Amino acid sequence: MPKAIKATKKIYASKTGKFRSDTLHRKRGSIAFSTFVTTATPTATKIEVIRSGMAARVVDDMVEYLDVPKSVIFGILHTPESTAHKLIKDDRALDSAASERVMRVADIIRIAEEAFGSREAATKWLKTQNRGLAGATPLSMLDTEPGAGEVRRLLASINYGGVF
Numbered sequence: 001m002p003k004a005i006k007a008t009k010k011i012y013a014s015k016t017g018k019f020r021s022d023t024l025h026r027k028r029g030s031i032a033f034s035t036f037v038t039t040a041t042p043t044a045t046k047i048e049v050i051r052s053g054m055a056a057r058v059v060d061d062m063v064e065y066l067d068v069p070k071s072v073i074f075g076i077l078h079t080p081e082s083t084a085h086k087l088i089k090d091d092r093a094l095d096s097a098a099s100e101r102v103m104r105v106a107d108i109i110r111i112a113e114e115a116f117g118s119r120e121a122a123t124k125w126l127k128t129q130n131r132g133l134a135g136a137t138p139l140s141m142l143d144t145e146p147g148a149g150e151v152r153r154l155l156a157s158i159n160y161g162g163v164f
Contacts, residue, residue, distance in 0.1 A: 033061035036106035037113070050100045053093030058102055059084055065109075066123055066139070076143045077101050105142050108151055112138075115158045130154065 041049075062073045074081050077098040087094065094102070112122035126139040132154050133141055141147030 033058050033065050033102070033106060036103060037065065037109045040110070041103075046103050050096050050103060053096060054099040054102055056084060056087035056092055056094050058094070059088060062102070062105065065119075066126070068127065068139070072139070076105060076139070078143060101143060104145070104148050105139075108138075108142055108148060108155075111152065111155045111159075115155050 059070060059073050059077070062068075063070050066073075070084075071081065074084050077084070077094070078101070079087075079094065079098050086092075093099070109122060109126070112126055113119055116122045116125055127137055129135050129137055133150060138151045138154070141151050
């Protein structure tokens with residue numbers, strides 16, 4: 001069960017897309033992964049979220065959203081399983097590198113959902129081997145920016161009818 005805290009730091013408000021000081025009792029890690037998928041987040045906000053670190057609990061949201069084992073998410077985030085479990089248990093934040101990977105995955109999923117028209121079709125495509133990626137799944141490529149660039153290129157081809 002997440003701990004309730006009296007927050008005196010900046011909290012991301014998904015409805016306004018801005019950070020605000022929060023002095024109310026809130027659950028830590030209340031920003032769901034789906035918020036970043038469904039809402040185009042301004043670059044300045046992304047940078048602030050990445051620098052401050054996302055709550056490690058976002059791993060559970062990613063697992064649920066993508067319907068994949070936690071080990072897949074740990075691989076994408078380059079976070080050892082034991083470290084991630086400890087961060088989640090202690091209600092702590094991911095480091096900036098892992099937070100950036102979470103944001104990258106959310107951005108790619110949003111693009112895929114636009115290309116395929118639904119969450120189900122997009123997540124199925126992300127988890128299916130692709131010849132354009134030498135047989136790798138698009139999801140497995142998201143752990144690096146060059147890999148994500150290749151996935152973006154494929155999605156652009158799908159969106160705009162181009163060749164890859």
